[in-house]
Amino acid sequence: MSSTPVLPPAPKVYIRTFGCQMNDYDSGKMRAQLARDGWQSTDDPDEADLVLLNTCSIREKAVEKMHSALGEFRRQKREGRPLTLGVTGCVAQLEGDALLERYHNVDLVLGPDGVPHVRRLVAEARSGQRVLDTDFLDLETYPFVTDLDPDAAKKVGAFVTIQKGCDNRCTYCIVPTTRGDEASRPSAEILDEVRRLVETAGVQEITLIGQNVNSYGLKVPHEKNFAELLYAVAEVPGVRRIRYTTSHPRDMGDDVVQAYQDLPQLTSHLHLPVQSGNNKVLRRMKRFYTRERFLDIVERLRQARPDLVLTTDFIVGFPGETEAQFLDTMSLLDEVGFVSSFSFKYSPRPGTPALRLKEGHDDAVSGERLTRLQKRQRELSLAWTRSHEGQVVEVLIEGLSRHDEGVICGRTSANLMVNFPGSASEVGSWAKVRVTRGFTHTARGERVAAPVEIRARRA
Ligand code: SF4
Incomplete structure (x- = not known):
């Protein structure tokens, strides 16, 4: 036998x-x-x-x-x-x-x-x-990995890397030390990965990632620049939404601003890290833009896409930051009306140029400033989510609520997560939802009569 x-x-x-x-x-x-x-x-x-x-x-x-x-x-x-x-x-x-x-x-x-x-x-x-x-690989022949994450089919969105490393030297940042200099991935490879994610994993939302996506391709002769890459990704059939992160305000060109007018796939949410609202602090951070330049970019982006919402990163308590300089950050938060932000106390990192600044930093003062900034941010975030109450929004359903049985969550183009009754079989579909209540970071809603578009998910 x-x-x-x-x-x-x-x-x-x-x-x-x-x-x-x-x-x-x-x-x-x-x-x-x-x-x-x-x-x-x-x-x-x-x-x-x-x-x-x-x-x-x-x-x-x-x-x-x-x-x-x-x-x-x-x-x-x-x-x-x-x-x-x-x-x-x-x-x-x-x-x-x-x-x-x-x-x-x-x-x-x-x-x-x-x-x-x-x-x-x-x-x-x-x-x-x-x-x-821990050796750094040659930038010109850097072997970006092309295999798809086996978990990709479980999600409606996927990250696609477009570069590695960073050529900037923001004085507080350890990334250039840990990830090395910038290398752009060939656009043909990026577009191939996007196509495979759509065709084999049923992905509908692509997030292009890199440390400074706006400088994509600039060092490589005959390569697309970042704006051209956005247009090319938008042409891939099945890509319904495009997001990207992280971008540097210094490199935000007119061509990317124009893309917000031309490409409906580009979402109405942009994460644009400002770090500080004070020009002296920005100079010491070596960010290479001013508050005025940042506001000008925001203005042009909003002209191109009137419903664009912005989120950002803040560092408070950078060495030498005075109370008045911190208040410039607080006023910028209001002036732009960021709907959300990641904010942190300055954290000294080994080997970074900021460690050599003669002005020190006080952790207790930084903590107190962070509390104030986050309090104001929560107020702005809540005002924004509440401004949706009564409105009908379109969401891409991403998954089940972690807290409530029989509740699913979907994200708007502007990155508002709305929870509403539904089932797991609807993940990957689109729905029209009326927002009934806004909370600080999310909203609750109810489905309206419009039909749900069910898109097949691939295993
Ligand atoms: S903060 Fe961003 S842009 Fe600046 S050095 Fe770090 S990774 Fe590069």
């Missing part, structure tokens, strides 16, 4: 992502490449054979979070759990072999440029070697 051979279970990888969209994207690319070697991705760290912590070093808090997560997995290894443990991303780049020296049960340390080689590096770590890869 012949018996069916029992195959060993597929090994499982758990990746915990800290930080920004670039890290989310890198995690997806690592999952995609490891899948080629039979790795199955899991959301449960307890069942994983391989744990990768994809780390962020932009602020001290993110680094602390990573070290505490690492401590838990190291404890499990000490107690005998068979596990390959790796640190990837920006902290890996920054701390490099110090991580391996300090933590004897960490097997693998790889910086962002190690992502294209993750299969080989994981195989080496699994064979008992302790692996370190």
Whole structure:
């Protein structure tokens, strides 16, 4: 009697992502490449054979979070759990072999440029070697990973990287140290990835990502620039919405402003980090624009797209920031009417030029300023969501509410998330919803009679 051979279970990888969209994207690319070697991705760290912590070093808090997560997995290894443990991303780049020296049960340390080689590096770590890869790759031949994240089909939107690294040197920022100089990905490769995401995963919303997307292509002869790339992505059949992040105000050209008039796929929401509303602080940050220039860009964007809403990033308590300079940031918040923002206290990062500024910073003062700024932001955010009450908006349904059974959530072009009754089968569809109540960050609504357009999702 012949018996069916029992195959060993597929090994499982758990990746915990800290930080920004670039890290989310890198995690997806690592999952995609490891899948080629039979790795199955899991959301449960307890069942994983391989744990990768994809780390962020932009602020001290993110680094602390990573070290505490690492401590838990190291404890499990000490107690005998068979596990390959790796640190990837920006902290890996920054701390490099110090991580391996300090933590004897960490097997693998790889910086962002190690992502294209993750299969080989994981195989080496699994064979008992302790692996370190923090070399930057050649910019001209940088191998952007083309495999699609196996989780892409679960989502209605997808990130697509268009560049890596950054050539700016904002004085507070550690990214140029951890991710190296900027390299633009060939547009043909970007468009191919967009097409495959639409055709094979049913994705409808594309978010182009990079550290400074507006400078895309500028260093490469005969390559499209960022505005041309936007027009080309909009031509891919099935792309219903285009977002992008992060952009730098200095490089926001007239051609991108024009795209807001020409391309309905480009959403009515733009994240444009300003950081400060005071020109002296902006100069010390080396942002290379002024408050006036920023306001002028906002004005031109609004002329091109009257319903455009803006969100931004703020850093408060930058070294030497006076109360009057901080009040310039507060007044800019009102003048632009940002509907939301990410705001942080200045966090000194190793090796950044801001550390050499002779003016110091006071954490307590920064904390108090941050509280004031966030309070005003919450008021503006709430006023904006409430301004939708009674209006009918169109949303792309993204998923189930995390809090209420029988409730689904959909996002407007302007990035307002609306929760309303519905079922999981509607994810990926479009709906017309009347907003009944606005909250600080989201809204509640009810479906109006207009039919829902159901779009097939691919498994
Ligand atoms: S543009 Fe400035 S803040 Fe953004 S990644 Fe580059 S250096 Fe950092």
